Amino acid sequence: MIDLHNHSNFSPDSNATQNEIVEKAIEKNLLVIGISDHDDLDTSFPYSFRLRDPAGYLENLSLLKSNSPIKVLSGLEVGIGSSYNTPPDGEFDYFIYSVHSIPGINDLEIDNIWTLYLEESLEAIKGLTGPGFFGHIDFLRRYIKGHRELDNLALLDELLRKLAKSDIGIEINTSGWRAPYNEPTPQPWIIERYLRMGGRYITIGSDSHRACDVGSHVEKALSLLLDLGVREIFYCEKGTYMPLKIST
Template sequence: MYYADYHVHTSFSSDCSEKMENQIKTAIKLGLKEIALTDHVDYDYPDTNFPFMINYDEYMKEFNKLKEKYKNKINIILGVEIGFQPHIVNQIENFLIKYPFDFVICSMHVCDKLDLYNGDFFKGKEQKNAYLRYFECVLNNVNNFLNYDVYGHIDYINRYGNYNNKILSYEDYKDIIDAILNAIIKSDKGIEINTSGYRYGLGHTNPQLPILKRYKELGGKIITIGSDSHRSQDVCAYFDKAYSILKEAGFSEITVFKNRKPSFIKI
């Protein structure tokens, strides 16, 4: 039995059609103690077909209704996945103080104002240069933004880009990845282990095992497990692999959050 899934989307996210209640019911069937609903908020997202903005007045009505309805069966965590870009930091800060979030994921879906998903970011870039520029942007983010709890799918850049292979080796980028991990640890923040890499055919979690090992070696303690589910059948998908990888990396605990404060659960 798993304790919690800390990265779950609902139909309030522009790229998801699964009802909030379906995600919660699935988590209950799986025996989870907690589920963190972390819908997308991406200000100034370049693809107008995916605005990634939420009417939080409506969101909170649904969230509070379901939290009360299922309070004796599961703890429902109010989370959010912030799509970070440096020029929208004030909008993000103003947004985060308006609602009582328990948990905030900081992710980067747009780099240099160019979309990763549709491939704009990769145009005219060789693979190694594209990956390096992505990590440079992540490093800038964690050095200049602190209002988050875990950084999302740090090395998922290899999910995208029309290259011949999807290989991203820690050794090829170890200096900048180490700088990112050190900045996260110094700021008392954490990372997630995101299992969606298996669904996307990468054959690994994000981050990969070598990065997880390095995070532990550098003193990293805060780590959540998330499926990045956009469908109810993907809640807790590949968590067996994630737990095994965490143990191999040297972790004996996972992290959960309440009121933006971490606590630790033995695995």
């Protein structure tokens, strides 16, 4: 139905063209496809990525919007942090706000890594308001030995409460179903807590870096949301939340 988190070759970590991503979305019968390449505002950590050719990025997306049979959206995955959280200007439909690093921390095996991640996330969202989506909460499980779960519930609830109050949504990032731990990011119990905090705006993203992964496990995410009592998901068009009813 919808996939708002896809990376093209305007990100240094993908070789997929925007056209290939849209073609795969059409093949998979998606209604809405969003391309959201990396633009990390903090370039001090080793794997930070800045958007290649922002003008060309938006220009090609504009052409795809005009010539595609499905809805194509221009997004950006903005890498935010405690010192950097102002999105760039441009004709973007939406932003995915992602915390990819913790200043001064390179060892993810330390006991309090989740506390540090959540503290950094809380600082990073200060002043931000929706529309937009906070990206892949608990994504550090990809890299922590044993895929240790997020363990500071007090800080997690504070983050989810502030996201909900600021009208910032969250994404169900389906890449976790392609990982060894075989669960979405965030886990279902975190999605439940976001809903209990008054959160409403949930979207789905595959976090694809290859065209073959576009739309992967979207149906699983929709089924999960139905099980949680959610009956609509959201995308953003020209900075406005737009609902899509989940069909049963």
